[in-house]
Amino acid sequence: MKKILTFLANGQSYFINISRVAVLIVMVWIGGLKAYQYEADGIVPFVANSPFMSFMYNKKAPEYKEFKNPEGKTVQKNIDWHKENGTYIFAYGLGTVIVIIGLFTFLGIWFDKIGLLGGLLTFGMSLVTLSFLITTPEVYVPDLGGDFPTPQFGFPYLSGAGRLVLKDVIMMAVGLICASDCAKRILQKQYRNSPLA
Known part of the structure; x- marks a missing residue:
């Protein structure tokens, strides 16, 4: 047991780097998928309802609900609507930003300031x-008028989309851990280079 504890204690810096690799994989994969129609269509409800991003689209929520493409299916009138909405152009830009963030986090293995950012x-x-x-x-799970005595819809019953979003709690924590590690290394270098050191 002591060997395992020692290994875990001494391996923290390696595990932080594994976290950076994990961020890279997730960000490059998800960011890269933004170049595909089904993924761009899939983020529309999030963007259209967001006070931070809705201005990036030309159409207002909830109009998108009439033009949803099921995953794996192409409906031309829906694609035409998404083109007018700016769905695909926004997705390309967002995907590029996500990939860059993943690369910056990963590069923190070697470059403290880039990794901090x-x-x-x-x-x-x-x-x-x-x-x-x-x-x-x-x-959240919608109210579809079920006959159960206690229908399970609304908060806290997360839909598939909600469960996907909630996982970002982990990404948030990992981002802070990676930033903290880079900040620590930056301060250590400054201390070593200080004339008082």
């Missing part, structure tokens, strides 16, 4: 994403 941006992006739990109706 990446960690802080990961934290900030996660805060915006978590705000969808307040602004996006689709994150």
